Amino acid sequence: MPNATPFQTGLRQHRRKLTRGRQVILDIITQATRHLTPAEIYRQARDKYPQLGLTTVYRTLDLLVELGYAQRVHLEESCHSYLIATRAHGHHLVCSTCGRAEEFAECDVNALVRLLESRTGYAIDAHMIELMGKCPNCQTKLRAHNARKK
Amino acid sequence: MPNATPFQTGLRQHRRKLTRGRQVILDIITQATRHLTPAEIYRQARDKYPQLGLTTVYRTLDLLVELGYAQRVHLEESCHSYLIATRAHGHHLVCSTCGRAEEFAECDVNALVRLLESRTGYAIDAHMIELMGKCPNCQTKLRAHNARKK
DNA sequence: TTTGTAATTGAAAACGATTTTCATTTAGAA
DNA sequence: TTCTAAATGAAAATCGTTTTCAATTACAAA
Secondary structure, eight states: OOOOOHHHHHHHHHHHHOOOHHHHHHHHHHHSBBOOOOOHHHHHHHOOOOOOOHHHHHHHHHHHHHHTTTEEEEOSSOOOOEOOOOOOOOEEEEEEOBBEEEEEEOOOHHHHHHHHHHOOOOOEEEEEHHHHEEOHHHHHHHHHHHHHHH | TTOOOOOOHHHHHHHOOOHHHHHHHHHHHHHBBBBBBBHHHHHHHHOOOOOOOOHHHHHHHHHHHHHEEEEEEEEESSSSEEEOOSSOOEEEEEETOOOBBBEEEEOOOOOHHHHHOOOOEEEEEEEEEEEEEOOOOHHHHHHHHHHHOO
């Protein structure tokens, strides 16, 4: 099979199938200059492929992220947890295992901000830095757990 | 009224009232070392104050953020938009007006990561940098709109 | 202390996004 | 062409959040 697209190849490697819906969804996010929500993608996709279901859009997006063809953008809306405010400008270091969080104030993004403003023309007015890792407690537990396994 | 807490003072300044529910919720997030979802806060709060409603938890959290007593943490789960993957390690600059997004690869967080690892003992394995601002298009539109107003 | 009023509340319903279920269809290897 | 695991769409279920509304409450002013 000559001229297979990277997407076709990637799917075959994972024993997944290329379907019309998947192709349409990939085309849409490939051509977009904007991040799109599942609902927006669904609306656009139906113009090209009316019987497509919203369920399939969700499933396809998960697949595209899993295979590395799409990425998620995190926005300010919804999906929050809350933490007491201790500093005016806090970023977070969150434990991916237990959810414990440390706040930190250091963030030297000024150089980055200036670079990107001149490259893109954006007027940048806010930033968010979130670090993820394992807290000391969870590291200890994990080590103990692994030792027990042997 | 002597010995007013900062919370009491802050509420009075905004003509808001101090209620049992609000105090209980603030106490919970003050004592937590972990970020908590509204549902988690609700569960804990009901132990101390059984008739509290979940609605009030949501409203109180909004209030606490508005007055600066709490802050939101952004997590990996839910609330996503999607973008085509063009680089292995992409961060985003998102226009807060139209949603257009630029991807960038520069992120010199190594120094920050090392500093925080030694300070907190965390093993940091991932990070997310999201910048927000206005794209050139939206800046132009906004300027035209403001000029028309005068 | 009492009163008046705007702020706050809880319960229920509405809502929007996402996931699950399940019977049917389909891509693609054999 | 056949066969089977993968994928699908429709409907229902689920989850988190917001809205509505009538009843209650905090607290400033009398």
